[in-house]
Amino acid sequence: MQDADKKNRDEIFKAFRNHVSSGKADFFQSVGIEFVFGRRQGAYVWDAASDKKLINCHCNGGVFNLGHRNPAIIEKLKQSMDEFDMGNHHLVSENRAILAQRLAELNPGDITYTVFGVSGGEAIDLAIKLARGYTQKNRVISAKGGYHGHTGLALATGDEQYRTPFGVNPPGFEQIPFNDKEALSNALDSDTAAVIFETIPATLGMPIPEDDFFSYAKQACKDHGALMIIDEVQTGLGRTGRMWGIEHFDVVPDIMVIGKGLSGGMYPMTATCFGPELQDFFHNNPFIHISTFGGAEVACPAAMEVLDISSSPEFLQNVQDMAEVFRNGFKVLKEKHPTILKGLRQIGLMMGIEMVNENCGLVMSKTLYDNGLLSVYANNNPCVSQLLPPLIIDKPLADDILERVDKGLGDAKQFLGL
Ligand SMILES: Cc1ncc(COP(=O)(O)O)c(C=O)c1O
Structure with missing residues (x-):
């Protein structure tokens, strides 16, 4: 990079501090990570204000599974932009139909219907709405230390630290330890609408569940008339070496949520997927859930390319x-x-570096950064550094x-x- 092309770090930090987030600017300066996300290609990202180059082992939790600016995705998006825009979210759409049909082919079991969204949180919110609407029950059980997003119902499934400052949690949400069959059995009752888990909880430091945990959970849900929602936002789309992380556990969830990588790193796209029985609920209420930008027609061909690449x-x-x-x-x-x-901790390239104490995560983020790797520690278990390289390495x-x-x-x- 020529010096003339390099941006001025101080100016960028000043504008960011004054107009985006003073806290983030202070934090990154205080830990000596004064990186400004600049040029990016494949597995690499460069500082906008110097020649510093990092291998991206954060990948925004899977957004960059196919690397930054993957040429095949860009090509599809360029073609798509010549023809499409958002489309209309109420009307019948060929692009959304084709993409949902492809997901139906690739999803486990009979998960053949999809409602598209723009964020993982939104897609999780819908999964919970659907479970409640279908079962006509209220309670939702999730894992302590798990993470499903910062929006309403998704936030309510998460840890206290993220929600307490924002007022009273909606009623009906309960957290239990992950991978704990007894706690799950004790928590389930006749008013439970859903149990929701990430296949491998990333924010909890990638604990790998016992082989039979999810089949047990599915049966326990069935016994209580509850639904099992599996969050594949990070573990989906090839991250674990199979198309979906849950395939390793030989169980078909009732609802599966996909996000992050479905965007190809280029255009937001998430999906809440479920089977024909649950779709009956929407059959009778087809306009009850709306997402203006969800499943943007312009993004569908790019997401289709993501599916083709990731499933090969x-x-x-x-x-x-x-x-x-x-x-x-x-x-x-x-x-x-x-x-x-x-x-x-590992299944495929879903990896967590487990260290001896809680000081290690933050320090490792810095020492890895100094050695040319972008990686973050698991917020709900700072003994673990997440290691999520692009899948194209x-x-x-x-x-x-x-x-x-x-x-x-x-x-x-x-x-x-x-
Ligand atoms: C497992 C999981 N589920 C859901 C979400 C929420 O996704 P989004 O940030 O797109 O709302 C995240 C985000 O990090 C996630 O890691």
Whole structure:
């Protein structure tokens, strides 16, 4: 990058501080992460004000599964922009019909209907509305430390720290420990509309559930006339080496929510998917839920491309192969850094670096940043750093990431005196 092209960091920080968020500007300056998201391509993002380059292992939780500015997605979007716009959210739409049909082919079991949205929170809200509308029950059970979004009902399923400042939580929401069958059994009752879990809770630090947890949960829901909602916002679209994370657990949810990566990193698109029985509820109330921008027609061809790429056997095989590289790499790192590294929580490229104490996450975000990796710690378990590389990485890049994690662990160890 030529010096003349580089933006002035101080000016950007000043405008951001004065007009977007003074708290964020202060925080990032205080921890020495004065990065301004600049040029981006594939697995990389550059600082707008210097030559600093990072490998993106945050990926906004999966938005950049296919890398930044994936050429195939851009091409589809460009073509689409010559022809389409938002469309009309009340009328029949060919683009939405074709995209929903493709999802029906790819979704587990008989999840053949989709309502599109623009954010994960909105899609979760709808899942809960549908569960309540269909069952005519009220209670919703979710996992402590889980995260489903910052909107109304999604927020109500989440942790206190995010909702307490905003007043009284709506009634009927209860949190139980994740992966705890007994707690789930005790919480379910005849007024439970839904149980909602992420397949692997990212904000909780990627705890991997027992093999039979979700089949148990599904049966327990069935026994109580409740529905099981699975949040695949982060684990969907190939992240785990299968198209949907829940496929690893051999169970078909009643409602499945997809977000983030469905956008191709270019145009917001989320989906609340369910089977024909639940769609009966909307059959009788077809205008009861509305999203003006949900399923924007212009974005549908790009989302279709995302589905085609993400479901291809070669693509999923690459995720599994790269997962193996990390699995083996972390065995070596564990031997080398036993005082800080406990291990890798992993299914496919859904990965969390588990460390020895709660100070490690924040320090690792900084030492990884200093070593050229963008990664954040799990907010509801700061012992864990999330490691979410794009799914298009190859072996040399995976090795490069491992080398940087090695250095980051070494620096964090030194800083923390471990
Ligand atoms: C698992 C999960 N569900 C839902 C959401 C909410 O998505 P959005 O931020 O698009 O509303 C997120 C966002 O991080 C998420 O990680």
